[in-house]
Amino acid sequence: MANLIDLLQYPFMVRALLGAVLLGVVCPLLGTLVILKRMAFFADAVAHFALPGVVLALGLGWSVGGFLTGFCMAAALVILWVKNQTAQAADTVLGVFSATAIALGVVLLSWLPGYQGQVWAFLFGDILAVGWVDLGVLLGLGGLVVAFMIFTLQAQVLINFQPDLARVQGFAVGAIEIVFVLLLAGVVATAIKLVGALLVTAFLVIPAALARNVAKSYIQMLLIAPVVGVVGAVVGIVASAVLNTPSGPMMVLVQAGLFLGSLVVVRK
Amino acid sequence: MFVLSLKNVTVDRAGGPVLKDVSFTVQPGTLCALVGPNGAGKTTLLKAVLGLVAYRGQIRAVGDLGYIPQALRPTEPFPLTVLELVAAGCPRRSWWWPAAFQGASLAALDQVGMAHLAQRPVGKLSGGEFQRVLLAHALIAERRILLLDEPTTGLDSTGIDDLFELLARLRGDGVTMLMVCHELSWVTRWADWVVCLNQRVIAQGKPLVALSAHNLALAYPGRPPGGYGELN
Numbered sequence: 024m025a026n027l028i029d030l031l032q033y034p035f036m037v038r039a040l041l042g043a044v045l046l047g048v049v050c051p052l053l054g055t056l057v058i059l060k061r062m063a064f065f066a067d068a069v070a071h072f073a074l075p076g077v078v079l080a081l082g083l084g085w086s087v088g089g090f091l092t093g094f095c096m097a098a099a100l101v102i103l104w105v106k107n108q109t110a111q112a113a114d115t116v117l118g119v120f121s122a123t124a125i126a127l128g129v130v131l132l133s134w135l136p137g138y139q140g141q142v143w144a145f146l147f148g149d150i151l152a153v154g155w156v157d158l159g160v161l162l163g164l165g166g167l168v169v170a171f172m173i174f175t176l177q178a179q180v181l182i183n184f185q186p187d188l189a190r191v192q193g194f195a196v197g198a199i200e201i202v203f204v205l206l207l208a209g210v211v212a213t214a215i216k217l218v219g220a221l222l223v224t225a226f227l228v229i230p231a232a233l234a235r236n237v238a239k240s241y242i243q244m245l246l247i248a249p250v251v252g253v254v255g256a257v258v259g260i261v262a263s264a265v266l267n268t269p270s271g272p273m274m275v276l277v278q279a280g281l282f283l284g285s286l287v288v289v290r291k
Numbered sequence: 292m293f294v295l296s297l298k299n300v301t302v303d304r305a306g307g308p309v310l311k312d313v314s315f316t317v318q319p320g321t322l323c324a325l326v327g328p329n330g331a332g333k334t335t336l337l338k339a340v341l342g343l344v345a346y347r348g349q350i351r352a353v354g355d356l357g358y359i360p361q362a363l364r365p366t367e368p369f370p371l372t373v374l375e376l377v378a379a380g381c382p383r384r385s386w387w388w389p390a391a392f393q394g395a396s397l398a399a400l401d402q403v404g405m406a407h408l409a410q411r412p413v414g415k416l417s418g419g420e421f422q423r424v425l426l427a428h429a430l431i432a433e434r435r436i437l438l439l440d441e442p443t444t445g446l447d448s449t450g451i452d453d454l455f456e457l458l459a460r461l462r463g464d465g466v467t468m469l470m471v472c473h474e475l476s477w478v479t480r481w482a483d484w485v486v487c488l489n490q491r492v493i494a495q496g497k498p499l500v501a502l503s504a505h506n507l508a509l510a511y512p513g514r515p516p517g518g519y520g521e522l523n
Contacts, residue, residue: 059369173386180371180379180388184413188428191341191358192380238370239412242389 030264035151042153042161042217043260043274046226047253049165052172053210054231055248056203059183063228064117065102065204069211071121072098073220074128076212077145082135087145088160092212098124099208103200148219148271150260157216164209171206172245175199180241218271229278230255236285255281293353294319294436294467295340300348302335309335310346311491317436317484322458322468324482326475326502328511331489333471334361337438340469354467357434359425361441361471373400373416373424374409380428392431399431400424403457419450423457430461437461439470443477455481475502 030036057066076094080087098120106116132142144152172179181189182196189196207227214223230251231244238244259274266273293316302310310332317323325333339346341358377399378392385391400406403423408416416424422442429437439458443451455477458468462483472478478485478498485501487493487510494506 176386177379177381177384177388180375184369184371184376185360187338187341187343187360188358188380190343191356192382192432235370240372240389240410241370241375244370 027261027265035153036264038153038155038158039150039260039270040257041158042150043256044253045158045161045165046150046214046217047230047256048249049161049168049210050214050223050226051230051234051248051252052245053168053207054227054229054252055234055244056172056179056183057207057227058231058235059179061113062207063224064114064121065099065106066207066211066227067224068102068117068120068124069095069099069208070215070220070223071124071128073145073212073215074142075124075131077142078128078131078135078139081139081141082131087141088157088213088216091145091215092209095208095212096205099204100201103204145215146220147269148215148217148222150217150270150274153217157213161213161217164206164213168206168210171202175202176245218274222271222275225275225278226252226256229275229282233278233282233285236282236289251278251281292319293317293351295353295469296349296351297336297340298349300336300339300346300350302332302339302344302346308490310339312348313488313492314348315486315492315495317467317469319467320462320465321483322462322470322481323484323486324478324498325469325471325486325488326473326478326510327488327493331510333488334440336488337440337469337471340438352436354435355432357429357432357437359422359429359437359439359442361444369412369414371413372410373405373413376413376424377409377427377431380431382432395431396427399427402430402461403427417450418445419453422446422454426457426461435466437466437468437470439468439472441471441473443472443474451477475507478502 057063072095073091076091077087079094080090102120106113109116132139178189178194178199181192181194182199186196211223214226218226231248233251234244234248238247255278256274259277260270262277263270263273295317298314300310300313301308313336325336327333335344338344340350341356374393374396375389378389378396381388381392381395397406397409400409403426405420405423405427408420413424442454446454451474459481462468479502482498485498486495487501487506489510493510494501
């Protein structure tokens, strides 16, 4: 315990914990929609575009953060459009895009001179390096996500259940879907810096999947998911500090442990 | 007098027309059955009426339309209660919709005999219970014209009987229904008007007239004589 209190004397640790709490709320909230829409691999495909996005930003000499967000949003819109235009199964289309993104990133990387350590930082993330600006961006995005959830919740019930019912009710289904994927891409691009492109999907999917396991209603699922996200992230980051292990993977491992526990406790 | 009128409605797809020059009217407070083989354009016609697909021709509806889609009961864990689903159908909007519209939802569920299952997850309903919940979802919006797409799918004969009895009660309350249905013997017993469709209107009229052996042979080409079950 004394060690933990000592750790909180360091500003980077305070920022990391704040980042973990914000991530723990924002990602699972959006994640509830991700899993009900069966879009886990969509988020994963968008995350894969972080590699070419980071490499392009470095090559062009632009700010990585802002460029990456725009790049991921553009990629998300293209993936959504192609997914809606083709008769191919969604996972096939997403598989094509994921592999293409990685291949593009590696080819672009080969053209950059010298060693590019920043690229690997984005692949694996580092929540201990999070700055106040990053936290501000995450807080702003979190506000947008909460507002989106509040204003579209009634519509989302119908969209996830039977989209035509939502259309007949007069909900702007297409516009809601576009705003959703833009927010998803924005959150993914921002969260990548904290937990890495390879693990960001876990933050969206695992707490929401646990919530779906135990919830008896839609509202319960929405309330449980962020609680699981925050508990998993905070316990994970503290455990990583105590055990001297990487923080992003520790947070994911704690969340995965909670998820497995829920499978044992709740058998459907 | 009509509440729903279609005049020369045509729906085109890439491979050719799905519907050609379809015209008929639906009278208020009646149950109109839309029958025809798979691929006849029945669901497309409902979607055209709802404005979900593009069409040529004229469609006029006097009143708001409710829709009961050809929806299969969710089998995977979908944490959505009956009350949450029905309340989401309320034409008013609220971010805390299950609580805000609880009274109206329970009243709609009561109309279809499902108020006692308000807190049950939708995925744990039987096929018949699920269809009743979808009806309540349309009723909470006070829709007086209901478009039902194969509501008898997955129901046994008792379930179909129960559903038609409920639809007859709604008809008695003045609700108008246009229903896609494959159960011809039930259609004969319960429908007021039948439109026999196979891309175009093959026949329409009172059930026994529209569903004559001659019309059925035209609507269901290739089906063996006597292949319409107890109807013939």
